[in-house]
Amino acid sequence: MPVFTEYSQSSRDLRVLPSFATPLPRLSPKFEPAGPEEKYEVVIAGAGPAGLFLEVLLARYGLTDSSLLCIDSKPTALKSGQADGLQPRTLEVLGSLGLVEEILTQGCQMWEVAFWNPKQASVSNGYTNGEIRGIERTSIVPDVAVAARFPHEVTIHQGRIERILEDDLKRYSARGVQRSSRLTKVLIDEAGDPDFPVLAEIESPSGVRTVRMKHLVGADGAHSLVRRSMGLKLQGETSDFIWGVVDLIVDTDFPDIRRRCAIHSDNGSVMVIPRERIATGEYLTRLYVHVQEEVKPDSDIVAEEGIEGVRKSEARARREKITMESILEQAQEVLKPYYIKPISADAVDWWAAYQIGQRVSERFVQQDSKGVNRVFIVGDACHTHSPKAGQGMNVSMMDSYNLSWKLIHSLHGLTPASKPGDKILDTFETERQTIAQELIAFDKEFSSMFSGKIGAGDGQECLTHEQFLEVFSTGNGFTSGCGIEYPENLLVEKASSEGIVHGRDYLSGILRPGRRLLNVKVKRHTDGARRDLQDDFPSTGRFRILCFTSADLLTPTGISSTALTHISTILTQFPAGIIESVVLHPLESNTFVWSDIPKAVKTHSEMRFYNGTELENAYKIYGVDPRKGAIAVVRPDGYIGTIAELKDIERVWEFLKGCLRTL
Amino acid sequence: MPVFTEYSQSSRDLRVLPSFATPLPRLSPKFEPAGPEEKYEVVIAGAGPAGLFLEVLLARYGLTDSSLLCIDSKPTALKSGQADGLQPRTLEVLGSLGLVEEILTQGCQMWEVAFWNPKQASVSNGYTNGEIRGIERTSIVPDVAVAARFPHEVTIHQGRIERILEDDLKRYSARGVQRSSRLTKVLIDEAGDPDFPVLAEIESPSGVRTVRMKHLVGADGAHSLVRRSMGLKLQGETSDFIWGVVDLIVDTDFPDIRRRCAIHSDNGSVMVIPRERIATGEYLTRLYVHVQEEVKPDSDIVAEEGIEGVRKSEARARREKITMESILEQAQEVLKPYYIKPISADAVDWWAAYQIGQRVSERFVQQDSKGVNRVFIVGDACHTHSPKAGQGMNVSMMDSYNLSWKLIHSLHGLTPASKPGDKILDTFETERQTIAQELIAFDKEFSSMFSGKIGAGDGQECLTHEQFLEVFSTGNGFTSGCGIEYPENLLVEKASSEGIVHGRDYLSGILRPGRRLLNVKVKRHTDGARRDLQDDFPSTGRFRILCFTSADLLTPTGISSTALTHISTILTQFPAGIIESVVLHPLESNTFVWSDIPKAVKTHSEMRFYNGTELENAYKIYGVDPRKGAIAVVRPDGYIGTIAELKDIERVWEFLKGCLRTL
Incomplete structure (x- = not known):
């Protein structure tokens, strides 16, 4: 088009770059390494899928190279990985x-x-x-x-997944993985520096050095030095x-x-x-x-x-x-x-x-004398099993995924103020050790059946095809990663869904505290865009309140309107942006406009407000009665934390106060 | 898993890298620049969306930095682009x-x-x-x-699209775009070097130099020096x-x-x-x-x-x-x-x-005295119009898309041997000039309606909403890019579909020579994968024979089997890999195995053989009778070239002989 006048702001040119994840706010003092010693907030030993994934996550949440170090004993990233399978949940x-x-x-x-x-x-x-x-x-x-x-x-080749992770890491970290660097010794030395009590010796071509840190994560494989330093063995x-x-x-x-x-x-x-x-x-x-x-x-x-x-x-x-x-x-x-x-x-x-x-470590963490979780292990360092069910790389990466947001919330001062020994960090072991145990039990059954004979039933060692298929099908929750259910803990209120969520077919999407939120296709109110609901739950370390409004949404004094207004108030009680609000409605018509519903929706959820029944029936899939609605709190990792009735905003508030610091 | 013996081939580590497009075979002599002069096979002037896209395509097809140069007068890639809209066809x-x-x-x-x-x-x-x-x-x-x-x-910001293109270019070209370099003079000088008759003067901070080339493409905008050197003006x-x-x-x-x-x-x-x-x-x-x-x-x-x-x-x-x-x-x-x-x-x-x-250039190419197409213009250099219909960047990139494969086929010696003046290259102007003219006519109507008043019908200048909506809807073929239809030419046999394809609703997918092949969802025979059929038509410069087998596929002497065997023979008559074969079947059951159908299918199309009715009914969408089947030849740009009955393999052969060199 023939333009004759034109003006452009210089910031506009920045729009050509790929988007970066928005770092989390930091309420704790900025980390400024002081003194002659080399210090970090977090050191990760091992840059396989588990370690690399953890580094990528922490870097995206906001840890810079001065806070975060990942070392690996191998000289290059290119390696012959054995694992090759990614489960649906890992893909999500x-x-x-x-x-x-x-x-x-x-x-x-x-x-x-x-x-x-x-x-x-x-x-x-x-x-x-x-x-x-x-x-x-x-x-x-x-x-x-x-x-x-x-x-x-x-x-797909495991090395390719590592390369994809490392490409992304390089956008957030100038250093990347420090290679040819091997952990040779780990101990907790609170006397030397109570804030940086973990002391590690690192050997690299330039010599041996000592590094101090707040937290050490061992992603250093089945023969993990970190695990051995904790005095733990794989059992089984x-x-x-x-x-x-x-x-x-x-x-x-x-x-x-x-x-x-x-x-x-x-x-x-x-x-x-x-x-x-x-x-x-x-x-x-x-x-x-x-x-x-x-x-x-x-x-x-x-x-x-x-x-x-x-x-x-x-x-x-x-x-x-x-x-x-x-x-x-x-x-x-x-x-x-x-x-x-x-x-x-x-x-x-x-x-x-x-x-x-099939072997698993008895503990996944080590605490210091004050009860602060200082050393963690993830991946093969805490569990090994057969490759049959295609679990290896997946479970390892999900260990890191679970740990990552709890660790950054703790470091950034976003967890509730409490005595030393952040309770949120305690849930890492509670959740992942449970999963590892269940998995190992399943894998044992699955892989020994696989090694057994299937035949005409002419002997005790034989197995019918039907028996095999049964284990295969019930195991699909594990093998897909979609059936993982975390046990009751501070971050999972199992009983909360009773009477609110209808149905028990959790693998089909029925909401269940401790399980991940299934994706559904929804139509956005503001622009009619067809969206995947999971796209509003990106892994940026934020909690989300998912509000299923009821059929009375357009009634100004209805329970939906009241709930939305209350949610709006809750959002202001926590650090800005740490909780996001996603809203669904069950109305057949999309013709209502912003002024017909509480202002809070446009203010907080303009781009996260959907017709929840037009494309797929989200209410039905999730087991929520559209006449009554519901509120679900979704954790930063996409797992349901608690579920409340629309009128029970108190439960939402109490749950979130247990997870996050208030203002 | 606890491994005790392991062996790995070194080539395995290469698998971590992103895949590269497979370059096209080259039957013409390799280009070896000789003599003191700076020489290229192709020079592109201008690295906006049109020029950059052309460079990316040619580099992926196989032109290296020694054959291909793209210059741009601007010093950096970051620029304030005006265009922001990508049509569905451009997205495809x-x-x-x-x-x-x-x-x-x-x-x-x-x-x-x-x-x-x-x-x-x-x-x-x-x-x-x-x-x-x-x-x-x-x-x-x-x-x-x-x-x-x-x-x-x-x-999305035009600069971002350019950056995405340039990121991809860098995987294939070490030089990338040569910036701060401006074309100052262009002429055809056959006496000086008949094989590299285009002579251009390029000015850069290091001075002015002269460069010779086989082909010059002007993607240098509305004030195109290339166009002016051809003695052409935008008319309108x-x-x-x-x-x-x-x-x-x-x-x-x-x-x-x-x-x-x-x-x-x-x-x-x-x-x-x-x-x-x-x-x-x-x-x-x-x-x-x-x-x-x-x-x-x-x-x-x-x-x-x-x-x-x-x-x-x-x-x-x-x-x-x-x-x-x-x-x-x-x-x-x-x-x-x-x-x-x-x-x-x-x-x-x-x-x-x-x-x-709305203005368009009368010609899009300039030939030398032997009738060889030497100079081309693409994008704003050959047409400008209003931004209302969101056409600008799209039409420009599609000019380059159309030109790219014809140019590489010509340079690589893949076009039919003929007298100087490659007929395939002639079709660039035939096809794109037609589209530009149609588009300008539509845009004129559309944008002046847009500037007019809509009211209660109280004056001549008024326009009813229904009139406006009508133009908007019928214009959707243009504004989506999906309704583009190239005119009859060597690469488009319009009449071929008569009696074979049923229906005329081409915008809904009915096959039509000159229009693009719509995507459908298909289920792959060999692994049950749900695929987008368009994914088997990547832009790698290859022709494809798309065979719609009929219901008699499992009959060894049926027309389907015979056609598949004949297609297999055709493939061997052309340079290896330059034609690929994609096969659909209309059978309800997927239980048949490879040995039930002609060997040709597994040999040539193991990963491109689909159930064409289970997910979406491709036969119905494309207008093909499953009792009779059909064969479509799809050009490297995804447009239908010709359509034949299953038994009329002769038509397929004749059409392809007109497009490609035989062995």
Whole structure:
């Protein structure tokens, strides 16, 4: 267009940059490192998915390089990660940070699971001994059977996820991860400096140095030095199930090679995990292969060590024999009559052999003498389990996700003033240790069933397909990450929903304190935009009051109007911007205007006010009666904290006062 | 998991990097600049959206820094762009390059348009003279009324789009845009070097240099030196409608400030364009304000210059009086009884005043003496129009999109061998000039209606709301970019669809040579993944054969099987990978396996073979009879080239031979 007069403010040019997360307000004194010692507020040991994710979160919440240090013993970021699976819940969380797109488009979306079992003999046609009866597809089911914003898992190289996290980190941190730096010693020395009581020795190519900090987080893997310094061990045991895993480009006529498959044959078990496309345009496949070998206990050894001892020593012997070739041969045996082989001599990307084990640390934190939580462990440092259910990277990242906002609230002085020993920080262990225990129990059942035989029911070790499918389906809450439910604690008021929320199908979205808020599609009042409700719950460390107004919204003296006005008052009692308000309405018509409803809605929620029934029926999905409405408080991590009736604003106020400092 | 043996190929670590577009094969000799002169295959003048987009595309197709140069006279990338609107079709194209995500999440999605008109007096209640009757909302309609993958427009700062393009460019080009470099002279000098006949003088801080090239593309704006060097002018005229435009944070009680609005009042017209959220958390609004002023021709001047001359000189006089304050005052007049003002003294970001004009260049290319297309113009260099319909940046980028693949095919020797003067390159002007002409005609109608009055029908200048809405709706094909239809040419065989495709509602998806392939949701056979069909038509410069198999797919001797086998043969007749095959089937059941259908499908289309009716009914949407099937050839830009019956493989072969070199 032919412009003849033009004026532009210089700030306008800044609009070309990507948006940054809004840091949280800090009410505690600014951190100014003083004295000759190197000091931080938080040090993270280990930059795998758990450590890196924690650093990204804390940096986005507002910790700068002078407050926050993350070290890693490896010299570079590029590494051969083993994990490859992201659950729907992890995708939601990455989405809440704007980090999910590359993963969705470049990863492999796993939508379906196929179950293969030994071919059933027809009644008239018995198999003779020695004849291979082969396998047949029993069923195909959705990979994710619960409600989720992304109704599929994604598989992608773990190193790629780390790179995506590190790219984002670099926007907030000039230093990034300090590499080639290894923790060599950790102790709590309150006498030396009561405010920075954690003392760590770090070894790097330039020598050994001592660093002091308020908090140390060990994301330093299964052999965690941080955990060992806390005097803790992973408890549990390693089974004698041995598995091989191989990533390769396959040549096969097996029909379901691009589906996740659980294959049980007379010759053993294989799990197929389709993987992402690589630069050549080819697609990777991961195979988990149960290394099948007859264990025939030698009677002399049995006499000496007992059956258990024999099994373990047999397992040790077997694992030394495992090679890439033996894994591939075994996979071929299981898949018969189909053929499967690497497409070329160099088509194998990576392979490994492992023994299944489920172990978990008894404690996840260490306190100082005043009861302040000083040292934390996350990820493999506090739990290990089998890769079958695709949990590893997910649970580890979710440990960090849970810890991150509690830690920053504590550091920034946003938690309720209390005696030393921030109660909010206590909930990290309460919540994550519970989940780890439940998970390990599930994984034990799941993976040993997976290593067992499915057959015609001709022996005790056999398992029916129906039994297997049952565990698979009920386990979907875990394997999707969407069924995680935190136990009752300061941040979770379980009983609050009774009489307000109707229904118990929490996996389908019914509101439940301790569970995450499911995404629903809603239509925004102010502009008619179709939105994902979860997009108003970004991971910026804020609490949200989600108000389900009732059908009387347009009545100035109704309970909805009153509740909205009260919510507005609550918002002013806390540090500005630390609580956001999201409002839904159940009205059929969108023709009412701002002046028809309390002013508070436009003031606090102009861009977060929705028709909650036009696109999807959010009231129904969440179990809220549109005639009565409800208020839910949603924590910064997207989990429901408490639920109240519209008229019970007192409950909302009391709950929030327990979570946040008031003005 | 506790791993005890592990092996990893070094190539595995490369998997952490973002994927790159696969470059096109090059059959012509590699370009090796020889001699003392600075030489390129392509030089682009101007790095606005049109020039930058062209450079990104050519770099992704395979042109390296030694072949490709883009210069821009400005010293930095950060600039105050005026354009802010991206149409659904442009979003689709950006999506086909993996560049749409940030725009979708950070821009403002415009889903709805509200129409406001002078308040109707109730029958019993006439207005007295001088009384302000104010405005009322007549209706709210969807902003995008045609079928599109993204059923909304997006508004976002033009500079941000340029930055996104430049970020991507940097992955393929070490040099990026050469800035502070201005074209000062252009001529065709075949005597000097017949292969690099275009000679340009470039001025930069280090001095003036001469550069030779095969092709020059002028993306150098409305005052294009490239166009002037070709001896061409923009033809058309500037109206006397004067508008002001202002970007600001508003304080208002106008209910539809977050919707796109067309407001006609007794006091003039305003168009509201909601804009993106900025770093403060506030949301921008753009207002287009018709600067209303009585034109009372002075009888003396009328005598001298005629009515037209008077109008023009009046307009010149009026535009000098326009200030930010006058624009805002006028907006306030129109919006009465609502108030509207900047939320604070520094809330105005940018403002400008302009006169509406629609002009287009007669030619878009210049040939050398042998008929080779040497110089091209794109974007504002070849057409200007009003910003009302949100066309500017979109049409400009689509010029480049159209040119890019034709140019690279020509340079890489992928076009059919012919006498000098590549016929494929001729189609750039044929196609884009037609669109520009149609667009200018539409824009003229649209914007003058917009500047006219809507009222109670009490005068000739008045326009009913119904008339306005009609133009708005029929114009949606243009304003969405989804209704663009290229004319008959070598790459568009219009008549081919007759008798094969049923229906004429092309805006809803019915296949039509010259129009783009609409997106549909399909379920992939091999893994059950839900996909967007357009994702198999990425902008990588490849042609695609889209085969709609018929219900007889499972019959080995049926027409579907025969067609698939023939398609497979066609693929081998062209340079490897330059044609891809996408296959849909209309069968209800997905239980058939690879061995039930021709081998060609797994070989060529394992990851591009879909159930075409389970999620959306692609056959119905595209107008293809599932009993008969069809074949569509889709050009690298996603537009349909030709359509054939399944048995008429000859047509497919002949069409492709006209587009591509055979082996």
